Amino acid sequence: xxxxxxxxxxxxxxxxxxxxxxxxxxxxxxxxxxxxxxxxxxxxxxxxxxxxxxxxxxxxxxxxxxxxxxxxxxxxxxxxxxxxxxxxxxxxxxxxxxxxxxxxxxxxxxxxxxxxxxxxxxxxxxxxxxxxxxxxxxxxxxxxxxxxxxxxxxxxxxxxxxxxxxxxxxxxxxxxxxxxxxxxxxxxxxxxxxxxxxxxxxxxxxxxxxxxxxxxxxxxxxxxxxxxxxxxxxxx
Amino acid sequence: xxxxxxxxxxxxxxxxxxxxxxxxxxxxxxxxxxxxxxxxxxxxxxxxxxxxxxxxxxxxxxxxxxxxxxxxxxxxxxxxxxxxxxxxxxxxxxxxxxxxxxxxxxxxxxxxxxxxxxxxxxxxxxxxxxxxxxxxxxxxxxxxxxxxxxxxxxxxxxxxxxxxxxxxxxxxxxxxxxxxxxxxxxxxxxxxxxxxxxxxxxxxxxxxxxxxxxxxxxxxxxxxxxxxxxxxxxxxxxxxxxxxxxxxxxxxxxx
Amino acid sequence: xxxxxxxxxxxxxxxxxxxxxxxxxxxxxxxxxxxxxxxxxxxxxxxxxxxxxxxxxxxxxxxxxxxxxxxxxxxxxxxxxxxxxxxxxxxxxxxxxxxxxxxxxxxxxxxxxxxxxxxxxxxxxxxxxxxxxxxxxxxxxxxxxxxxxxxxxxxxxxxxxxxxxxxxxxxxxxxxxxxxxxxxxxxxxxxxxxxxxxxxxxxxxxxxxxxxxxxxxxxxxxxxxxxxxxxxxxxxxxxxxxxxxxxxxxxxxxx
Numbered sequence: 151x152x153x154x155x156x157x158x159x160x161x162x163x164x165x166x167x168x169x170x171x172x173x174x175x176x177x178x179x180x181x182x183x184x185x186x187x188x189x190x191x192x193x194x195x196x197x198x199x200x201x202x203x204x205x206x207x208x209x210x211x212x213x214x215x216x217x218x219x220x221x222x223x224x225x226x227x228x229x230x231x232x233x234x235x236x237x238x239x240x241x242x243x244x245x246x247x248x249x250x251x252x253x254x255x256x257x258x259x260x261x262x263x264x265x266x267x268x269x270x271x272x273x274x275x276x277x278x279x280x281x282x283x284x285x286x287x288x289x290x291x292x293x294x295x296x297x298x299x300x301x302x303x304x305x306x307x308x309x310x311x312x313x314x315x316x317x318x319x320x321x322x323x324x325x326x327x328x329x330x331x332x333x334x335x336x337x338x339x340x341x342x343x344x345x346x347x348x349x350x351x352x353x354x355x356x357x358x359x360x361x362x363x364x365x366x367x368x369x370x371x372x373x374x375x376x377x378x379x380x381x382x383x384x385x386x
Numbered sequence: 387x388x389x390x391x392x393x394x395x396x397x398x399x400x401x402x403x404x405x406x407x408x409x410x411x412x413x414x415x416x417x418x419x420x421x422x423x424x425x426x427x428x429x430x431x432x433x434x435x436x437x438x439x440x441x442x443x444x445x446x447x448x449x450x451x452x453x454x455x456x457x458x459x460x461x462x463x464x465x466x467x468x469x470x471x472x473x474x475x476x477x478x479x480x481x482x483x484x485x486x487x488x489x490x491x492x493x494x495x496x497x498x499x500x501x502x503x504x505x506x507x508x509x510x511x512x513x514x515x516x517x518x519x520x521x522x523x524x525x526x527x528x529x530x531x532x533x534x535x536x537x538x539x540x541x542x543x544x545x546x547x548x549x550x551x552x553x554x555x556x557x558x559x560x561x562x563x564x565x566x567x568x569x570x571x572x573x574x575x576x577x578x579x580x581x582x583x584x585x586x587x588x589x590x591x592x593x594x595x596x597x598x599x600x601x602x603x604x605x606x607x608x609x610x611x612x613x614x615x616x617x618x619x620x621x622x623x624x625x626x627x628x629x630x631x632x633x634x635x636x637x638x639x640x641x
Numbered sequence: 642x643x644x645x646x647x648x649x650x651x652x653x654x655x656x657x658x659x660x661x662x663x664x665x666x667x668x669x670x671x672x673x674x675x676x677x678x679x680x681x682x683x684x685x686x687x688x689x690x691x692x693x694x695x696x697x698x699x700x701x702x703x704x705x706x707x708x709x710x711x712x713x714x715x716x717x718x719x720x721x722x723x724x725x726x727x728x729x730x731x732x733x734x735x736x737x738x739x740x741x742x743x744x745x746x747x748x749x750x751x752x753x754x755x756x757x758x759x760x761x762x763x764x765x766x767x768x769x770x771x772x773x774x775x776x777x778x779x780x781x782x783x784x785x786x787x788x789x790x791x792x793x794x795x796x797x798x799x800x801x802x803x804x805x806x807x808x809x810x811x812x813x814x815x816x817x818x819x820x821x822x823x824x825x826x827x828x829x830x831x832x833x834x835x836x837x838x839x840x841x842x843x844x845x846x847x848x849x850x851x852x853x854x855x856x857x858x859x860x861x862x863x864x865x866x867x868x869x870x871x872x873x874x875x876x877x878x879x880x881x882x883x884x885x886x887x888x889x890x891x892x893x894x895x896x
Contacts, residue, residue, distance in 0.1 A: 156637065160630035167623040168591040174598060174620065175590035178611040180569035181604060202570065203563040205533075205600045209445045212438045216430045260608055263434060332433050364432040388724075392755065399740075399751050406742040470738045474799055477704040477732040478755045479724040641706040 181260075182207060183292065188256040191249045192217075201257065211258035218250045218264075222271065223366075248272065248281055252288070259292035266298060266324070267331040273306045274337050282306055298324055302334075315345040325354060332362045339374065352378045389484040396480065396488025397495065404458065404496045417450045417504045422511055436517040443508040444523075444602045448530045451500050452562065455534045458496065459541035460554035462489050463636075472641055482636050490542055490629060497534050501527055522601060529601040532617075536594045536624040537562050543628040546635040564589070565596030594624050648718070649807050649838045650680040650703055655712035657698055657862075672698045674862045675712070680807075680840055685833050687849035688842035689884055690859030696842040697735060699859075700811045703840070704732045716807065728757055731805035735812045737796030741785035745776050745795050748784060749802055756803035766802055774798045775824060789816045797825065801832065808832060810841040814848055826851060846881045856880060858887050 188198055194214075201210035226242030251268035254261055265286070273282035283306055290299045301324050308316040318341035324330050325338045339354035355378070358371040404410055424442035431438035463486075466472040475485060505527050512519055520526075541558035548554040564571075568590065575586035598612055598620060610617070657673040673695045680686050688696045701707040702714055705722040716726040739748050749767045758766060771780050774794040779787070787795065793816065800808060813829070814822045829852055833839050843849050849856050850873065858866040866887050873880040 156630065156634055160627070160634055163623065163627045163630055167627045170616075170620050170623055171591050171593075171595065174595045174612065174616075175568060175572060175587070178595075178598065180572070180597065181608050181611060182569060184573040185570045186573075203566055204449070205566040205596060205603055206445055208603045209441045212427070212431065212434070212441050215434060216427065216438070219432065220430075258603075260604070263437075362433055363429075363435060395751070395754050399743075403740055403742060470734060470736070471740060473704075473706060473732070473734045474737065474739075474752060475755060476706060477727065477730065477734075478752065478803075479727040479757060480755050481724065638708075640708060641701070 183256060183259060189249065189253065191246070191253045194253065198257070207257045208261075211254045211261050211264065214250060214254045214257065215261065215264045218247070218254065218268070221250065222247060242276065244276060247276070248278075248285065251285060255285075255289055255292075259289065262289075262293070262296060262298060263329060263331050265289040266302060267333055269299075269302055269306070270331065270334045270337060273302075273309060275333075279306050279310050298327070314341045318342045318345055318347070318350075325357075328361075332358055332364055332367045335362075336367055336370065339371075343374070343378070348378050348381050352382055389481055392480050393484040393488040393491065396475070396485055397491040400462070400489055400492030401495050404492065405499075409457075410454070410496070410500075413450060413454050414500065414503055417446065417500075418507050420446045420450065421504065421508050425511065425515070428515065435515065436512070436520070439512060439515065439517065440520050440523065441602075443511065444526055444530070447501060447504045447508065447527070448533070448602065450504070451497055451530070451534055452537070454500065455493070455497055455538045456541055456555045456558050457551070459493055459538045460545050460548075460551040460558070462493060462542060462545070464545050464551060464554075467639075467641060470641070476641065483633055486542075486629065486632055486636055490539065490625075493538050493542070494531075494535050497538065498531055501531055501534075522604070526602040529599040532599040532621050533565075533596050536596065536599070536621065537565070539625045539628040540594065543632040543635075546632055546639070561593065562596065565594045566600070568593070568595040568597050595620075647682040648679050649682050649716070650840060651713075651715045652679075652699070652702070653677050653713045655699075655702065655714060656710045657695075657702065657707065658710050672862050673702075673709075676859075676862075676864045677712075678857055678864060678867065680838055682806075682838055683833070683836055684854050685829070685839040685841070685852050687853035687856040688840070688859065689846065689849055689856050689880075690842075691888065693861075694859035695862040696859055697811055698862075700732070700734075700809050700840070700842060703809055704730060728803070729806040731800035731803065731808045733796045733800040733808075733810040733813055735815065737792060737799070739784035739787075739792070739795060742783055744781050744783055745787070745791075745798075746771065746780040748795065749798055752799040753802045756805075758803055766804070770798045770802045773801075773828065790818060790821045793817055793825075794821070797828065806837060808837055808839045808841075810839065812843055813841055814843065814845060822848070846879075846884060850880045858884055860888055 185202065190198070191214075197210065197213075201207055222244060226244045247268070251264070251272075254264045254268070258264075269282040269286045269289070272278045272285065283303060286299050286303050286306075290296065293299065301320060305317045305320040305324075308320055318338055321334060321338050321341075325335050335354055335358050339351045339358070342348075342354065343351035352375060355371040355374045358367055359375065362368050362371070421443050424439050424446065427442050428435040428439035463472075466475075476482070505523075509519060509523075537558055540561055541554055544557050545551070545554040548557065571586050571589060575583050578586060598610075598617060601610065604610070612620070655673055655676045656671070659670045659672055661668045661670055676695070676699065688699065690696050698707060702709055703716060703721055705720075705727065714721055716723075717729055719726040721727070743751070746767060749770065750763065753763050753767055771777055774797055776791065776794050776798065779791055784792070784795070793813070797810070797813060800810065808829075810829070814825050817825065826848065829839055829841070833852075839852070841849075841852065853870065855867060855869045856873075857864055858868065866883070868880065868883055873883055876883055878885070
């Protein structure tokens with residue numbers, strides 16, 4: 151020990167490091183789902199592998215979210231082929247929408263807004279509430295305390311029961327969140343308008359106009375406010 | 387105490403040398419351009435612009451600084467040996483532990499300053515777009531430095547026995563990717579038997595678990611995989627152990 | 642060896658070999674074979690030999706850059722790697738290389754700091770030494786802009802900046818013009834005049850004749866002859882004649 155103090159010190163500290171590494175390996179729980187939960191979508195395998203190997207799950211989820219919005223922002227090719235006219239508010243087949251949404255959540259299960267956007271679009275625009283519910287339940291398995299998922303689930307339930315007033319009332323706390331997806335705010339405004347609460351609808355459209363950067367929703371909000379203003383005798 | 391002062395002198399000089407290097411300046415310019423190009427991704431993300439610009443910016447900061455860290459640590463000592471500038475240092479009352487510690491400390495300081503400058507550039511972009519930084523921003527940047535410090539420490543050790551700077555960079559890059567695969571390795575180990583399970587479990591002993599420091603990938607609401615005391619101790623071990631093994635090799639080196 | 646109290650550098654039966662990796666194994670190349678000699682305080686001793694004779698090896702052993710295979714080396718009664726010994730040694734390697742982006746003054750300040758100088762004394766010594774080696778007009782130039790001669794002057798400057806008691810100079814006049822050689826010769830004489838011990842190697846027999854009190858002749862790693870000044874002064878061929886006869890006369894034969 152006296153002759154080679156460096157060697158013994160290095161070996162001792164290496165043993166401590168190995169023990170720490172072992173503890174981390176066995177004792178810590180990954181905040182992310184296992185890799186087998188990531189299903190390939192649109193030849194995503196290589197990109198997914200790179201994302202995992204460089205610790206870039208969140209960034210990969212962002213990229214896929216942009217792709218999802220671009221996919222959903224264009225007319226559904228399946229509907230166009232079937233000869234259907236322009237689809238309003240994202241109605242349409244969009245067969246890859248759910249796999250892409252699941253892909254985003256498998257990469258980053260904490261991307262709450264993407265989950266809300268996807269579930270909301272499935273339930274209220276594409277009229278696929280069962281898929282929306284299943285999707286939200288998957289999301290909640292990783293974030294069981296996320297109240298926004300439970301709120302949206304309740305809203306979907308009321309939607310299935312054809313109670314728009316109850317839907318509008320249920321999702322109001324969601325709409326008050328500063329980072330609430332604009333699609334849900336648009337839905338809230340639409341439902342309030344349908345239920346006759348023009349003031350609430352006007353307020354929500356005004357919020358969309360002030361905060362959203364999506365030109366589709368901004369233009370729509372402006373148009374709706376023009377229609378609602380005379381009803382409220384409110385300034386534009 | 388004198389060894390510490392010597393190490394600080396070596397660190398200060400090495401830090402200044404890094405700063406004067408054209409390579410360093412190029413990296414920063416490149417980083418600035420890339421960070422601002424994340425503006426495009428932010429625009430495409432519409433209402434998720436803040437998140438996307440933040441994520442792109444942090445990822446770019448990490449990858450650019452990683453590239454510099456690998457190249458700088460692969461050549462930090464070997465370059466001095468090749469150019470013989472090390473003769474004028476080690477022929478003086480500079481102990482080899484102090485020299486090694488000084489070179490390592492300089493690299494850590496350079497990485498910290500690079501991240502600080504890039505964070506300022508990134509924050510300026512967020513400010514220009516009227517966006518606030520995420521609550522976890524500073525923590526994410528600090529933990530990026532932790533990951534880079536770990537891989538730099540390992541790369542310095544590898545450079546002392548590897549045959550070239552390129553092979554050091556390659557080995558360290560592989561270690562970087564393996565370090566992010568620990569969760570997947572754990573998953574595979576639980577589903578494997580025999581030699582595969584043993585191999586995967588053994589890998590956990592020698593590969594740094596970089597996912598522990600991957601705060602950039604976690605939302606603020608998600609608890610860290612380990613407590614701060616363990617993380618600090620783990621980081622310290624991953625700085626000290628490669629250093630001690632580097633010292634074992636470096637002590638015997640002849641010039 | 643007598644182990645004299647005024648012994649500055651003592652080599653006793655020092656053997657040193659290098660390993661050269663080959664296609665079918667590692668070849669062992671002997672660099673020094675049982676070299677023994679002693680330098681006393683205040684003398685100027687030269688080391689003369691053909692390329693590959695072991696001159697640089699001896700100098701590096703004395704500065705702790707190499708380790709002997711067997712035998713012993715002491716510098717001021719201490720191992721060469723002892724910090725107290727290194728503090729009293731100034732080393733000029735063959736073809737000194739400096740950090741390209743540092744100026745002459747910055748380099749000297751760095752090396753002076755590593756040698757234990759600080760504060761006002763460091764400033765004073767750096768200014769003095771820059772003046773002494775004739776680099777005052779170039780003090781703020783970067784080393785990358787230096788000519789060979791300027792580099793050599795800077796090399797000598799860093800060797801003397803901390804006022805060492807023993808100077809080990811490997812080819813101090815290599816590649817210099819006649820005026821620079823004269824200046825260096827005068828400087829070495831002045832340093833010796835102030836009590837410094839000087840140990841220098843050179844291919845230039847005339848320089849060794851002018852400066853040294855005695856010269857060690859190396860042939861194929863062995864110290865074959867030690868020649869005193871009075872011997873070559875009384876010899877018709879001078880030091881050159883003695884050297885040529887020694888080299889042609891054969892291999893290891895002792896002093």
